[in-house]
Amino acid sequence: MKQYSTSPDGEKFQLPGPDDYVKEYERLDHIVQKQRKLGREIVVVMGVGFVGAVMAAVVADVEDKNGNPTKYVIGMQRPSTRSYWKIPLLNRGLPPVEAEDPEVAPMIHRCVNDKKSLIATFTYDALKFADVVVVDVQCDYLKESLGDVRNGQTDMNALEKSLEIIAEHINPDTLVLIETTVAPGTTEQVAYPIMRKVFRRRGIEKDPLLAHSFERVMPGKHYVASIRDFWRVCSGINDEATQRVVKFLEEVINTEEYPLTVLDRPIESETAKIVENSFRATILAFLDEWSLFAERNGVDLIKVLEAIRVRPTHSNIIFPGPGIGGYCLPKDGGLGVWAYRHIHGFEDDIFKITPLAIDINDTRALHVAQLARDALRNMGRPVAAAEILLLGASYREDVGDTRYSGSELIVRRLTEMGAELRVHDPYVQHWREIEKQAEYPSPEYSLKRFFRSQDKLSELRVEKDLKQALSGTDAVIFAVRHKHYLNLDPDSVVEMAGGSLAIIDCFGILDDKKIKRYFELGCEVKGLGRGHVKRIKDQVRAEREEMLLALSAKHDDTF
Numbered sequence: 269m270k271q272y273s274t275s276p277d278g279e280k281f282q283l284p285g286p287d288d289y290v291k292e293y294e295r296l297d298h299i300v301q302k303q304r305k306l307g308r309e310i311v312v313v314m315g316v317g318f319v320g321a322v323m324a325a326v327v328a329d330v331e332d333k334n335g336n337p338t339k340y341v342i343g344m345q346r347p348s349t350r351s352y353w354k355i356p357l358l359n360r361g362l363p364p365v366e367a368e369d370p371e372v373a374p375m376i377h378r379c380v381n382d383k384k385s386l387i388a389t390f391t392y393d394a395l396k397f398a399d400v401v402v403v404d405v406q407c408d409y410l411k412e413s414l415g416d417v418r419n420g421q422t423d424m425n426a427l428e429k430s431l432e433i434i435a436e437h438i439n440p441d442t443l444v445l446i447e448t449t450v451a452p453g454t455t456e457q458v459a460y461p462i463m464r465k466v467f468r469r470r471g472i473e474k475d476p477l478l479a480h481s482f483e484r485v486m487p488g489k490h491y492v493a494s495i496r497d498f499w500r501v502c503s504g505i506n507d508e509a510t511q512r513v514v515k516f517l518e519e520v521i522n523t524e525e526y527p528l529t530v531l532d533r534p535i536e537s538e539t540a541k542i543v544e545n546s547f548r549a550t551i552l553a554f555l556d557e558w559s560l561f562a563e564r565n566g567v568d569l570i571k572v573l574e575a576i577r578v579r580p581t582h583s584n585i586i587f588p589g590p591g592i593g594g595y596c597l598p599k600d601g602g603l604g605v606w607a608y609r610h611i612h613g614f615e616d617d618i619f620k621i622t623p624l625a626i627d628i629n630d631t632r633a634l635h636v637a638q639l640a641r642d643a644l645r646n647m648g649r650p651v652a653a654a655e656i657l658l659l660g661a662s663y664r665e666d667v668g669d670t671r672y673s674g675s676e677l678i679v680r681r682l683t684e685m686g687a688e689l690r691v692h693d694p695y696v697q698h699w700r701e702i703e704k705q706a707e708y709p710s711p712e713y714s715l716k717r718f719f720r721s722q723d724k725l726s727e728l729r730v731e732k733d734l735k736q737a738l739s740g741t742d743a744v745i746f747a748v749r750h751k752h753y754l755n756l757d758p759d760s761v762v763e764m765a766g767g768s769l770a771i772i773d774c775f776g777i778l779d780d781k782k783i784k785r786y787f788e789l790g791c792e793v794k795g796l797g798r799g800h801v802k803r804i805k806d807q808v809r810a811e812r813e814e815m816l817l818a819l820s821a822k823h824d825d826t827f
């Protein structure tokens with residue numbers, strides 16, 4: 269039976285059959301021979317997802333002083349129904365990922381169509397031609413409960429399978445650079461034995477040339493720069509692997525301005541990534557309790573943080589918003605905690621802060637549903653009969669990446685409580701985790717399973733017209749600091765909604781002037797960490813009473 273893979277735009281691509289593999293091998297063989305004659309190194313990037321697709325283009329874009337490409341890059345992607353479409357798209361010179369960075373699309377177009385230094389393929393045979401293989405497949409951490417990261421496990425299936433396949437195909441002198449974020453210990457304790465075993469089976473005595481260097485890529489306007497023009501850490505499993513990885517990264521990354529850090533062992537490079545992200549997750553999580561403290565004691569945490577931030581030692585203190593999403597921060601600490609027991613065999617429990625931070629971040633968004641419930645109640649509208657508009661589906665401002673966003677939990681909890689949800693996001697075309705909740709983030713791992721009455725959410729579509737989205741709504745939740753929402757004027761919001769409504773500010777989006785105006789317009793306002801709104805409400809009420817008194821005095825004078 270013919271199988272198809274459908275791109276986000278709805279274009280269907282038939283998955284390759286046995287004959288296609290034969291033709292594809294011949295095509296690659298022909299291209300590679302030509303490229304070798306031009307003196308170009310062949311780099312295969314395995315996994316052309318969010319990171320791999322752009323890393324492949326960064327490598328393909330490298331040129332010598334005469335402007336000629338020095339590398340020929342083959343992006344390799346397994347032909348699954350979920351991902352195959354990325355290959356034909358890339359081969360047309362189109363990015364297979366939605367990127368806000370204006371550099372991504374022209375760079376991929378340039379490398380595929382002008383420089384002709386980048387192609388994509390579905391056949392593992394590409395690995396036979398590689399001088400360097402860059403591994404950018406995913407390594408997930410699957411959580412079995414909501415808010416308990418310890419109850420979960422690392423899913424290394426894709427990575428382990430990839431490493432086995434690589435070892436079956438490559439030349440023993442090929443450098444294999446793992447860029448995937450892995451559980452610390454993976455390169456030496458998982459990848460090395462897998463590859464060595466296959467090498468021995470193939471009669472190869474040499475050890476695989478394995479190295480690790482993690483990505484620090486940041487979705488957003490500087491996506492390419494966050495790969496190419498940024499500091500890297502790396503390490504190889506032996507001297508030869510270390511020399512090779514240093515040479516490769518010096519050729520493709522801007523190491524002159526952003527020097528490399530070379531660590532002794534791959535476990536140190538792997539640990540650096542996990543500690544880096546656990547640190548970030550922790551400093552965000554710790555503000556959750558202060559956010560509740562602020563709400564209950566008339567404190568505006570936004571202003572408190574601004575006051576603290578002027579101290580140079582505390583300049584990176586940031587407000588957490590409705591949960592901490594993205595692909596990395598919710599999972600990376602889990603990879604570390606898991607590795608301690610399952611890779612290194614320790615039985616004791618040394619981790620306290622890292623799992624707690626992730627658990628706090630993973631559930632923080634649920635409080636937003638409580639704020640919406642309370643604001644609606646204060647207006648005499650039950651949440652179960654309310655129409656609620658969520659502004660922002662992505663996990664951070666001005667990007668379209670929705671992976672593990674706090675917004676998803678808000679939508680799920682409020683839906684469970686009976687509300688009708690709408691969502692607006694200028695950057696998101698399709699909210700995969702909601703629209704295709706049976707498949708994303710992976711089959712059986714949708715957050716849907718922790719809530720009831722979620723089926724109808726598959727029908728939810730991201731609205732593009734703000735006016736239409738607001739019309740007739742009972743509440744609006746400012747969930748993400750997209751630039752489109754920062755300057756929304758209360759009078760026009762209320763006008764577009766067709767009357768007063770509940771306003772929930774999750775990210776310090778509203779200043780005091782706007783909060784006051786919303787109250788004057790008969791709205792109810794609540795916000796994460798924004799205990800001072802009650803003071804503003806009392807002030808508006810007092811001013812209104814004063815005005816009414818003055819009016820009635822005038823009225824008494826008249827009659």
Ligand SMILES: NC(=O)c1ccc[n+]([C@@H]2O[C@H](COP(=O)([O-])OP(=O)(O)OC[C@H]3O[C@@H](n4cnc5c(N)ncnc54)[C@H](O)[C@@H]3O)[C@@H](O)[C@H]2O)c1
Nearest residue numbers: 315316317318319345346351405406426430448449483485
């Ligand atoms: N996205 C980010 O912002 C970010 C930032 C820093 C680090 N990272 C890390 O980079 C790594 C990759 O992340 P991503 O966001 O690109 O993931 P992704 O899921 O978008 O991409 C992974 C790709 O690998 C492909 N793949 C899986 N098995 C394969 C196989 N056997 N052969 C060929 N292809 C295969 C998948 O189909 C997919 O396209 C992860 O370890 C992640 O933690 C990601």
